[in-house]
Amino acid sequence: MLERFIPAAASYSGDVDQLVWLVTILVGFWFIAAEAMFFWLIFRFRKKEGVKAQYITGKEKHLKQWINIPHALVLVFDVFIIIAAIRVWVHIKQTLPPADRTVRVTSQQWAWTFQDPGADDSLDTEDDVFTTDELHVEKDKTYHFKLESKDVLHSFFIPAFRMKQDAVPGRIYTGWFKPTRAGDYDILCAEICGIGHGVMGAKLVVESAEERAAWLAAHAPAVDETATDATATDAASTDATSSDSTSAAAGQQ
């Protein structure tokens, strides 16, 4: 049913949806039960002529059971939720299935930069394709992503995948996903990262092998022979605090 609102486009999207449903149903059941009991008690013991209100301490056993029994039942249901949540967590966050392809995802205020491994499926080679705010992935292939941040905390969030991962400056986080449904989806930042956080969006394109090959061919890096690296040496001499912002033209979008 969640798919009616947000498409499920990764292999583990359904697992997360089931977990959401489990939590909703169990917590919803106890919410409704507690509210129903609450209002019934109010109605049952409403003001009546000739009946004097009593002060109840709740220490008597037959009164305490109204707290203790639901409390124990809630704890039992919590166990179900915890077991289900751990199973999903381990599957998504602590298991790393073999990758068909690895992409690098770099976050910064306020853009996403993606490094596709290119036709050789190997990162940091000459045919890598760099894009800003647009990630192309192939349907039914397992991807690893290397997530980095250049400045502050960000969070790599793909609602259609039900996947969210914080990006912490100085760390490289490796995660995975397997797209299972073609289409265009949103990539968002889910960690407040400054005034441009709300507009830090990108597009995810899940496509067939043929479509990806065509995209790769169209975006093959053009080597600019006039570019030099003479300027990449001493940016630090300025008073600014950001990290080095220069790069060779080769491979730019």
Added chain:
Amino acid sequence: MLKKAYIGLLAVAALAAVLAGCGTAPATGAAQGKLVFNTCVPCHGENGGGNARLRAPAIAGLPEWYLVRQLQNFQKDVRGAQRDDMEGHRMRPMARSLYHPGDLEGVAKYVAGLPIVPQAQTMTEGDKAAGETTYTSVCIACHAADGKGMEAVGSPRIAGQADWYLYLQLQKFHSGMRGTHPEDTYGAQMRAMALTLADSTAMKDVVAYIRSIPVK
């Protein structure tokens, strides 16, 4: 009777509230730009004087036509979308947030009307005399002897701009981070000029000279 009067009073009050809301005409032009400028303040400052630590340049007093062009370039990925363009990546989404009709033109008009803010010297390197030679042989054709730029050739004022920003932009043009997009006609011109500077020393020299040009 009293009930009818009460309902009538409520209706009049509601109508008055609606009319009061409609009575405020939406701001346009520079007034609209002043409102929009609140988005720019966190990085560029209340006076548009920039912030070196955020690598946000001084924008106060820049020509309106130049501001419009650059904001449009940011919106269209002509500028700021290139790989590793840290500052451009910050500015691009902010430019895209100017999506209401008149926002972009209004903020450009407002910023162009702000008084130029004197910039502190942040770079100590650079040979002014050597830079002057470069400036008078390369830059002067477009940016003019007084560094005020020329609208006819699309070149902005650079006199009075922060030294770190001038140096950074020369680096970006030199490396191809700026001026390589097919739609960036003026950027391509500037990149060709930046490539005449042999190395970072030459860039620092010319920046040292530009810093010495009095702002008029």
